[in-house]
Amino acid sequence: xxxxxxxxxxxxxxxxxxxxxxxxxxxxxxxxxxxxxxxxxxxxxxxxxxxxxxxxxxxxxxxxxxxxxxxxxxxxxxxxxxxxxxxxxxxxxxxxxxxxxxxxxxxxxxxxxxxxxxxxxxxxxxxxxxxxxxxxxxxxxxxxxxxxxxxxxxxxxxxxxxxxxxxxxxxxxxxxxxxxx
Numbered sequence: 774x775x776x777x778x779x780x781x782x783x784x785x786x787x788x789x790x791x792x793x794x795x796x797x798x799x800x801x802x803x804x805x806x807x808x809x810x811x812x813x814x815x816x817x818x819x820x821x822x823x824x825x826x827x828x829x830x831x832x833x834x835x836x837x838x839x840x841x842x843x844x845x846x847x848x849x850x851x852x853x854x855x856x857x858x859x860x861x862x863x864x865x866x867x868x869x870x871x872x873x874x875x876x877x878x879x880x881x882x883x884x885x886x887x888x889x890x891x892x893x894x895x896x897x898x899x900x901x902x903x904x905x906x907x908x909x910x911x912x913x914x915x916x917x918x919x920x921x922x923x924x925x926x927x928x929x930x931x932x933x934x935x936x937x938x939x940x941x942x943x944x945x946x947x948x949x950x951x952x953x954x
Contacts (some may be wrong), residue, residue: 778941783842784929791922792841795834802830811822829912836919840926844874860943868934875927883920890914949953 805827812818854945855863892898935944 777870777935781929781932784925784932787922788840788844788926788929791837791839791926792845793937795837795841798830798833798837802827802834803849805830813840820825821929822906825900825906829906833915836915837922838853839919840922843923844928844929860937863867863944864934865939867930868938871927873931875930876924879920879924879927882915882923886916890917 805823809820809823809827812820812823857864858866890910890913893913898909898913899905899907900909933942937944
């Protein structure tokens, strides 16, 4: 059982790193948007490359935010039922959901994403706009990289569910929706 604990903690650490990178990308994106707005309206200057960098950074935020959301149980699901279930029932839902949906889905994203990025690299794909960013394969490579981290987050869901089923851990009380309505 000790190896499950070490594996669970290591996988959780990977997901936290993904969340940290997504956070940094969000800050960089905010700075980029601020620069674009100031440059456009104060100096009448437009940079296609900087505009494209916005959606590249947004892609990193979104894609690397997924493993973090899976780890912190912040993803979307039908909480109207799940919230009132026991920890053991939640563990079984997460265990089965990770094995049947998350991990195979990550494999599919990784397989197709790798070919997508490889094709982009092979043909030397860049921006179609003058002044745009070259090497579009770099941002497309984030897709299979993210698939790996989604797979590890799915495995982390499994290891954490095993720890919950053994009585060692518990799921935290849901509080993300309180006070919104």
